[in-house]
Amino acid sequence: MQEIALGAGMTSVLCGHEAVTLEQLFAAIFTFDEHNIDIVFPLIDKERKEIGLPPLGLQRNRIIHLNEEQAVQSGTIDGQFICILDLSRKSLATDPKDKVYGLLGLMDPSLAGLIEPDYEAPLSKVYTGFAKAIIVAGEGESLGIFEQCTWPRNDIPSWVPDWTNKNHYRLFSGRSTYKAFMSMKPQIKILDHDRRLSTLGYSLGRIDSLGISYYEDSIEAKVETDCMVQTKGSNNVYGTTERLREALWRTFVGNRTPNGRLVPDSYSLLLECVSGSGGPKTQPRDNL
Template identity: 30%
Template sequence: MKMLSNGRCPKLCLRSATDSPTWVGALKVIDHLMGLPWWTRLWVLQEAILQRGKVTAIYGEIVAPMSLIEASGAILPRHHENGLCCKSFWHSLPSDQQITLERFSKTTSSIEAVREILSIIKQNQIERLLFLLEKTRDRRATDPRDKIYGLLGLIEDSPDPVVDIAPDYERDVTHLYAGVAMRFIRHQQSLHVLLNHEIKPEAAGSHTLPSWVPHWGATYGSPTPNLIKYRLSQYNAWPSGAGRMPELSADSRALSVTGKYVDRITDVTRAVDKAATADLGKTLSELDVCFGVDEGHLVQYQPDGSGSGSGEGGMLPYDAVWRTLLGDQVSEHIARKAEQEFWYASDGKVFFKTARGYIGSGPPGTRAGDAVYLIFGSLVPVVLRPAASSHRLVGYAYVQGIMDGEATPEPGWQEAVESGSADDRNEAEDGRPRRIYLV
């Protein structure tokens, strides 16, 4: 580790054959060290980051500065991924040794990544807290409230202390998580935080939370949350402007938002799973069945002459289907990159068709009878499930043909919402914006 932390190439650290007892033994120690639950706990971030340079790791007879362990793990990708010096050496290693070293690098660099971002995001506690919550979704805490309380020490040095949260274990999880989500909504003047409603099945215990509140306590999350949010931020399904922002009910459960009904979902595929079905051709065949077409009929035809690629029935155009499959990320070199783009945009999602012919992709919990909505403050459409006089958030969606404001309400919609009767706030199919309640 000391040689690696000083910038030495991994191949120079190997002074014997890759099957020598010394080398194999060293990797076994590293593998066991990286498998310790300490690395998965949330509280270790404060221990490692706030006391940088003062933390000593003790593992049996091995005593080493934590900074040395982090530096040696972080240096590995610079050699075998970005440099020419060790690529051939890396590929000559047995696969189990590659896995061990990759795990070593990923585990140690995750702490350094948090430290580096915190050094960049200095001004605002809200932004720092949101970043940390997203970055630590896969870390564990015995008490789910500690998924928030355990991060407060990392934002104390911000010159703009606006979070105003103090550890209070008399406060239940629902009120804490909902209150934090509302802080993000009010600070950002948007529903951007809803993007953290992950495209995953509901986590154990999440049923006690309102559907719109991110379950920060869950030990799952996208491995690339920032990339997903970056891609979704490229859309503008409901352009920003004057309008009534969400309001929270007194019991912290119902979120009142302005929504516009788009259409009802009629057909849904099973969730795409790359790990279980790596055969892209088989997956596309299943999608053909859902969409009710085959490749020979994926033509650019619209009975209303719009050629927009979605809505109002008719055949599904080839371009619309492929843009949906790729999340609108159609590459110029489509033949070479189509499969890679497909899995990047679609893994873990379902595809659906609506009554009027829209096609889209969304969270795995989506089912026939759910509805596509535009929500004021959200850049992307959402899938909602009617529940008596309210709705439950299933998750965000990509819907071909409405991602760039095509279905935005007409000017003057604000007055119509404000003057709507109580009955108007239930789900309706006339496309007028209404106040709806997410529970």
């Protein structure tokens, strides 16, 4: 991964007697993803099934993530702590501790400087210590680590990602799309010998509509003719509460299943998991 991330897109990819650069492979995958995802990738999965291979799913995103990391390492775009770890999770490692230790050379110095490799320590201690380092170094970005958490293991806290779980997929090219704290520093406490995490926050209002936004600050988002225009906070641009709720749950998952297909209507149940029965609150509270 380090060779590819530092290779500026010139890494050779061999297929039989043919060779292309990683940059060319990325361009092809990105084009298919952008324009023909519902045509090209079902055909690829059909061919993989015929030769006994599992569906490709979102494995293709790894190439997109690697291209993104090359841009980070070259200084073209700003990095996020989590992205390279998202790649590492889906890669093989002889020692699972190298899912984090093996990438220190690619990480931001503010994070790498907090890590002291200890291959004698139990895996649970290594992953917990690394999660704490991200929270300390990441400030406003630190809660992005929770997007990486999966079904908890018995030997690590639920707020610590299990980097050995290769089946955890994230959309949006591995970059966090949520900035809950903006420019503020979060108030986070780690308690009970690292077993419990507490964060203090405020719920300031309700979502009344969703506009168009991208993480690439340097790219101007072109408003399409069928795009929702953000309201001033007084009207529901979707017309009804149900249509607003549909826009919200589709946004949560990028309107795609883990296999890259369009989501079915049953995904609307996600809002029940998020909101529960209590609804939004306005007073400060501890989230444990």
